Amino acid sequence: MNKWYEKSGNYSDVVISTRIRLARNISKYPFPCRLTSKMKKEVINEIDRALSKPEFEEYNFSCINVWEASLAEIKSLIECHLVSPEFVKADKNKAAFISQNCDISVMVNEEDHIRLQVMKEGLDLNETYNLADKIDRKLDESLMFAFNEQLGYLTQCPTNLGTGMRASVMLHLPALRRCEMIEKISSSLIKLGLTMRGLYGEGSEPKGDIYQISNQVTLGISEKTALKNLNDITIQIISQERKCRKELAKNIQTIDAICRSVGILKTAKILNSEDFMRLISNVRLGLSIGIIKGISYDKINEITINTQPFMLMKASNSELSAMERDQKRASLINEKMSTVEIL
Amino acid sequence: MNKWYEKSGNYSDVVISTRIRLARNISKYPFPCRLTSKMKKEVINEIDRALSKPEFEEYNFSCINVWEASLAEIKSLIECHLVSPEFVKADKNKAAFISQNCDISVMVNEEDHIRLQVMKEGLDLNETYNLADKIDRKLDESLMFAFNEQLGYLTQCPTNLGTGMRASVMLHLPALRRCEMIEKISSSLIKLGLTMRGLYGEGSEPKGDIYQISNQVTLGISEKTALKNLNDITIQIISQERKCRKELAKNIQTIDAICRSVGILKTAKILNSEDFMRLISNVRLGLSIGIIKGISYDKINEITINTQPFMLMKASNSELSAMERDQKRASLINEKMSTVEIL
Secondary structure, X not given: OOOHHHOOOOOOOOEEEEEEEEEEOEOOOOOHHHOOHHHHHHHHHHHHHHHOOHHHHHHOOEEEEOOOOOHHHHXXXXXXOOOOHHHHOOOOOOEEEEOOOOOEEEEEOOOOOEEEEEEEEOOOHXXXXXXXXXXXXXXXXXXXXXXXXXXXXXXXXXXXXXXOXXXXXXXXXXXXXXXXXXXXXXXXXXXXXXXXXXXXXXOOOOOOOEEEXXXXXXXXXXXXXXXXXXXXXXXXXXXXXXXXXXXXXXXXXXXXXXXXXXHHHHHOOOOXXXXXHHHHHHHHHHHHOOOEEOOOHHHHHHHHHHOOHHHHHHHHOOOOOHHHHHHHHHHHHHHHHHHOEEO | OOOHHHOOOOOOOOEEEEXXXXXXXXXXXXXXXXXXXXXXXXXXXXXXXXXXXXXXXXHOOEEEEOOOOOHXXXXXXXXXXXXXXXXXOOOOOOEEEEOOOOOEEEEEOOOOOEEEEEEEEOOOHHHHHHHHHHHHHHHHHHHOEOEEOOOEEOOOOHHXXXXXXXXXXXXXXXXXXXXXXXXXXXXXXXXXXXXXXXXXXXXXXXXXXXXXXXEOOOOOOOHHHHHHXXXXXXXXXXXXXHHHHHHHOOOHHHHHHHHHHHHHHHHOOOOOHHHHHHHHHHHHXXXXXXXEEOOOHHHHHHHHHHOOHHHHHHHHOOOXXXXXXXXXXXXXXXXXXXXXXXX
């Protein structure tokens, strides 16, 4: 069963993935900040029991307890976008339930009792939401989520009140970045109740020209409307990015940068993460404007995830120094790039 | 008939070429600085007549008059090391006679009436000198060179008095440069009556880790002794360079730089001269320490010469902008590098 980042979906030249995250709390417990360690473990157990029911069997959830797992294991989950960077911070009385094909994760005792997340390749807000909604309803039956007719779902932070839904799309925008359009787009998004961030969520730098766009408003708006807004805007951005790419395709400096990136990725013996993200962004751009062949978007997504620092350590089952990682990354990428040809 | 830079000779991993240059003046004329334009033309004619004699037939000399030739044509001769950069400066009453395989050139009215130069691939001071000496003797018979029993050959600049000979070797010293040994070597050479310069002689910057070492002393020393000194020192430097290369061969950063250089040279669509010289130096180093295969030293010498700015223009028979040259250079090099493999 392939993971989401091993497949490519709709608009895969621009959209890497779609994500729906629902914040939920169990009505009979106080919010996590008011829970004792013991009660947090209880919450985890309740959710574990719920997810062990036959109706969840098809997802084959496995549980990772933060107090038992290694830091590398949890950090590798962040690199796969399965848990949030906040998940590893402070208190260890947390757990994550991850479906076998890595498209569903249930974080327990992050900011809320439950952060249910569903991810899909490409742009697919409706399907992604439908799956999240299906799981949400089933969990609600056994756990009874805190809900108020006036306010909607109750969440620890008031910015999530209402739908408790954060929908986001991960976009590759190398052309808009090169044409210096990102800042302009970012500020118009704010006016539309959307927000633009770097690769690993809030406060993170955009690496490899990858940006996340998500809804900000959860109160006084239905899930459907929020999803439609995000979808419409995303399609507009895709069309702007594609237009800019067409212009860039005529630019010899861009072509040179793309071809050199292929050359370096095929040959380098040391590749740090930053270097790699910059170079693979050029490869992705080159694929979309028809300068290179012999690789697909899903292959690019896959190597991007699999060469993140903790994913490398997880794969080699050992602690690796920065230099060891950079060499391992280079060797992996040399191999994956060997089929790439410049047209 | 191959040109010197299309062949590789002794110690070709380090030594690119050997050059002998003899400064001579015709006794019946004043030094060039005291000659009128008319007399300079006369000198050219005298030398033309001498070189047209049957004994020079085998070299098949062709004559380039500075007052008639295009700047690009003459600059391309500089790039092949057939004339000096000084040759194009100021007064145009100069000419160069170039043998068909480009190993012999006779510059007329540069600093002296005659600057006879012989070049050979690799380290071969004796053979190179023997050929220069043979031509020198034949020319002397018809032209009668200014010679004084006490001072030797008379030259316009007193620093050339005596033998009038400048012997030099062109060395590729990437390892000594990386190990920061160049300055130390350069200052010890001065004490030994030798001097170290960049690729295109006096005052020029070392490009692509290529250095020229030549004798400074021409007075009170025989040609034989001067050649032996230069040869001995060169062999010492070769051995130091090789030792440093062995160390570098273990260094992953060096290997990475070499492999990336191969990758870039195979793929780049724009390559400026400076970039190219830096990258090809890495390729040369890679070949010598066994990291790459599929190219030879003479092929590297050849592409280095043939991708110099004016050589590119000469080959395409047209004026080229810097960008056009950089693209043409890239395309030529992509092709020449296509056989190179990383081991």
